[in-house]
Amino acid sequence: MIEEKMLVLLRQGRISKWFSGIGQEAIAVGATLALDSDEYIMPLHRNLGVFTSRNMPFDKLFMQWQGRKEGFSKGRERSFHFGANEYHICGMISHLGPQLAIADGIALAHKLRKEDKVSLAFSGDGGTSEGDFHEALNVAAVWGLPVIFVIENNGYGLSTPSSEQFICKQLADRAPGYGMKGITIDGNNILEVYHAIKEAREYCIKEQKPILVECMTFRMRGHEEASGVKYVPKELFEMWAEKDPLSNYEKWLLKKDILSESAIADIRGKIQLEIEAGLATGFAAGPIQPDIAEELKDVYAPFDGKSQPAAGNKQSEKKFITAISEALRQSMQRYENFVLMGQDIAAYGGAFKVTEGFLEEFGKERVRNTPLCESAIVGAALGLSIKGFKSMMEMQFADFVTVGFNQIINNLAKIHYRWGQAADVVIRMPTGGGVGAGPFHSQSNEAWFAHTPGLKVVYPSTPEDAKGLLCAAIADPNPVMFFEHKALYRSISGMVPDDYYTIEIGKARVVQEGDDISIITYGAGVHWAKDYAAQHPETSIYILDLRTLLPLDYDAIRTAVQATGKVLLLHEDTLVGGIGGELAAWISENCFESLDAPILRCASLDTPVPFAIELEQKYLAKARLGEAIEKLLGY
């Protein structure tokens, strides 16, 4: 009845888009009712039945679709792309497949807490072609996670029929390949769905394993209303109309004398009134009055990130890598709900040995080797966060983040703004070149993330900062991309407090004062600038270490510009689209009066990072630093 109403409103232009679940209702409703109400569901665009079966109030639901502030996403999300923790529903992103790994993380939380609970995620048949499907199922199987993966096989992915999507006979046939149980059921029979999911739930809890449930069904309307159904043979509609889940169930209830015609009329009448009342509230609410301050504020989860000093005064000389390791260890001691995940991080201690000894100290539940599947692990980290865990994922090399990119950019970064869920995740990114490691173990990719609202991007250059900033990143409930320059790991040492402490994210550090020029930089660039300054005592150089690239410390940048009026932006990243371009724009817009020279940038060549050390030396910005400084001094 809601769907019918929405289709009318759509035609009247009063809602903007509608994905219909007509013909598939038994799956969403049956599956939802088979779970406990505090078990999380990851629904998709055709799953109205999940939302109604969790008894979401109609007025708020309608206000969501009308883009009202009083909806579930303050007007920031459309149709079914929202979640609500009070109803234990995690909203989808448009990319479909990423929902599946979030279910892994939620199930992992249940497993770690030894709760008899499951999570349930939906996929369409088309969505099963995504890499995310494979990764999520594999992780769930390997880790023994109580997840119910439900495929709604309705024969089409938009206009693409199953024959062009996959060639296995049934999608459930894939389950044994992952080492999990798989079943195919009639998705149009609500009792079959309900009982199958109930049994699946008991199986997952008892066996501590996932299960794949393929529900055969059919989509009786277009992919979304505007796209029509021209490509679907008419006979299919006739055949599946016979199997309509609602009318058949109604007939069955009548036949069994469980329901009467008058009871049906009563129920319909009551729901009709609820729908009308909900819509009236929605229309009365009126359009949103945008408040830019509120929009910006909601990008991040609230957090008081002020620096917290170490309890004792004891300090000792530590390598950069030791400082990182100590931050992780002390945070593991501090937060019992903090979990580490990454390839080879357990017994092996990680590619760079940052977590050496952690397995013995904290156990394999909290120090988790992962299969080779960055996307699923980022998704699982988000699932853990939904259940109140903190997590750190180690990218073996920052370069490999590309295969986990979608989850970071579209899920972690946007989720708080979209529906108020924090993504309490730190992704450690061993980054940078200079060690002859070639194009895929050397990249500087921090700018990709600095461009994404909702992330924090931290990039320390000293052991003291590395420890304090990593502790702060772990304390922070927001997603933090934490860049660690590999060449600094063992080459740089410094005095570092022994006790736990944090350094506020978003605050730059003045490395040294100076009068002639200002170099604004971060990471390895700080050391290049310092080395140059040490070798050229005749030049007085102000050096600012940004430490955080998102959010930037504009006050410190302004002070650095004003100190000398001549600014060089230095970074190891390539020139075009590097953070230096953004800084140059901001400085010229906001500090023009303080400038005595054009803002110069010194960056690495606009090529991939080459392997041969002779080529790499010329590739790196450092090779052109002296030239750039002389040019700036010449103004």
Ligand SMILES: Cc1ncc(C[n+]2csc(CCOP(=O)(O)OP(=O)(O)O)c2C)c(N)n1
């Ligand atoms: C990564 C990605 N690629 C393409 C799309 C566009 N798209 C949206 S839904 C859809 C079809 C999905 O088919 P299926 O998974 O079978 O679900 P159904 O719509 O049939 O319920 C496509 C191609 C998308 N949302 N995300």
